[in-house]
Amino acid sequence: MKPATALTDGIHREHFDCEYARMRPERSAQKWIAWGPLVTLPIVALAFRSSVTPWALMWLLAVTIFAGCKWQTWWSAFAMAQRVPNWRRSAAYLLLWPGMDPKPFFAPVRDRRCVQPYESLVALTKLILGVTFVVISKSTLLTGYSLTAGWVGMIGLILILHFGALQLVALGWQRVGISVEPIMNRPLASISLSDLWGKRWNRGFRTLVHKLIFRPVQRHYGPVAATLATFLASGLIHDFVISVPARAGYGLPTAYFLIQGFGVVVERSRIGAALGLGNGLRGRVWFAFIAATPLPLLFHAWFVMRVMLPFLHAI
Numbered sequence: 001m002k003p004a005t006a007l008t009d010g011i012h013r014e015h016f017d018c019e020y021a022r023m024r025p026e027r028s029a030q031k032w033i034a035w036g037p038l039v040t041l042p043i044v045a046l047a048f049r050s051s052v053t054p055w056a057l058m059w060l061l062a063v064t065i066f067a068g069c070k071w072q073t074w075w076s077a078f079a080m081a082q083r084v085p086n087w088r089r090s091a092a093y094l095l096l097w098p099g100m101d102p103k104p105f106f107a108p109v110r111d112r113r114c115v116q117p118y119e120s121l122v123a124l125t126k127l128i129l130g131v132t133f134v135v136i137s138k139s140t141l142l143t144g145y146s147l148t149a150g151w152v153g154m155i156g157l158i159l160i161l162h163f164g165a166l167q168l169v170a171l172g173w174q175r176v177g178i179s180v181e182p183i184m185n186r187p188l189a190s191i192s193l194s195d196l197w198g199k200r201w202n203r204g205f206r207t208l209v210h211k212l213i214f215r216p217v218q219r220h221y222g223p224v225a226a227t228l229a230t231f232l233a234s235g236l237i238h239d240f241v242i243s244v245p246a247r248a249g250y251g252l253p254t255a256y257f258l259i260q261g262f263g264v265v266v267e268r269s270r271i272g273a274a275l276g277l278g279n280g281l282r283g284r285v286w287f288a289f290i291a292a293t294p295l296p297l298l299f300h301a302w303f304v305m306r307v308m309l310p311f312l313h314a315i
Contacts, residue, residue: 034075038068042240049244055311058245065237069208070094077102097173098166098183099204109177120171127164130156137312150304153312162202192283193263193290209233224265231261238298248302256297263290 041064049057074094086106093105133156140149162184170182183204190196198206209230218226235254243249267277267286276282299308 030075034072035068037071038065041065041068046244053310053314054245054247054307055314058241058307058311061241061244065241066098069100073100073208074102078106092178097169097180099180100208101204104173104178104180107179112177113174113179115171115175120168123164123167123171126159126167130159130161130164132156133159134312134315146309147301147304149312150308151299154299154304154308190284190287191280192278193260193267193287194278195283196287196291197260197264205234223268227264228258228261231257231264242299242303242307246300246302246306248306249300252297252300256294259294259297260290 042061045057045060045064048060052060071094074090078090089105093102097105133152135156137149137153137156140152166183170180173180181203183202185200185203187196187200190200213233214226214230217229232254235257238253238257239250242253243251263286266272267283272278277286
């Protein structure tokens with residue numbers, strides 16, 4: 001009986017090895033299709049580094065990274081799972097929504113949310129305020145306060161895009177029954193640094209890095225390493241988009257996000273809990289101090305002078 005059993009086991013192992021060998025190239029191809037655009041598109045954008053303005057390169061890098069991330073989330077959610085998504089909803093997710101979670105676009109349509117008029121009014125007000133800031137920054141350019149003008153213009157652009165236009169887009173999808181969450185969720189109402197980065201600021205990017213970086217690292221090395229790895233990845237991406245077009249300030253945006261990561265780790269530690277850094281007034285002061293004080297590292301002077309001010313001149 002033993003020789004027969006051994007022969008049978010050998011046949012089974014051989015069959016498994018053949019199946020695995022057949023599936024391995026398919027999985028490799030699937031992964032390449034999923035991750036290929038995120039790797040290749042920014043490299044293609046870099047090829048134009050010497051032929052475009054620094055601000056145009058900034059937008060090229062930002063758009064190609066964004067497009068690669070969008071494609072990766074869509075492909076991983078549907079193509080690799082051997083599901084055939086609705087092409088209209090696929091186009092809506094890929095082209096008409098900045099978030100990185102495709103599930104709301106392919107879940108059954110829920111009852112349309114009754115969006116209150118004041119919600120749209122608030123978003124529209126922020127958009128108009130952002131436009132005002134941009135106009136002020138352009139006029140300030142004539143007075144010689146260039147660095148100040150750059151910061152005013154950047155604040156205006158953030159208000160226009162993140163708090164104005166994207167909020168209106170989110171409300172529009174909610175009106176038709178697509179239960180997306182706004183990219184920004186009242187960041188100034190944060191009660192802690194963890195609350196800011198985990199629940200309120202740029203939730204589309206947070207969803208992506210939490211899935212692709214935080215969870216895998218946490219499984220193997222724990223939450224502290226996962227937190228620092230996530231912020232390190234965020235810093236490197238921002239360095240790529242900010243410092244590369246400016247051709248200076250390398251490492252400063254990464255340093256900013258590492259400070260945020262260590263701030264979150266301290267906040268969640270026993271010392272942080274004893275000091276009350278995770279909630280209440282102390283939590284708010286902690287988040288405001290850690291997030292705001294090192295901002296000149298993120299948007300360093302080279303970026304403001306070489307990228308943002310020429311862009312403000314051009315628009």
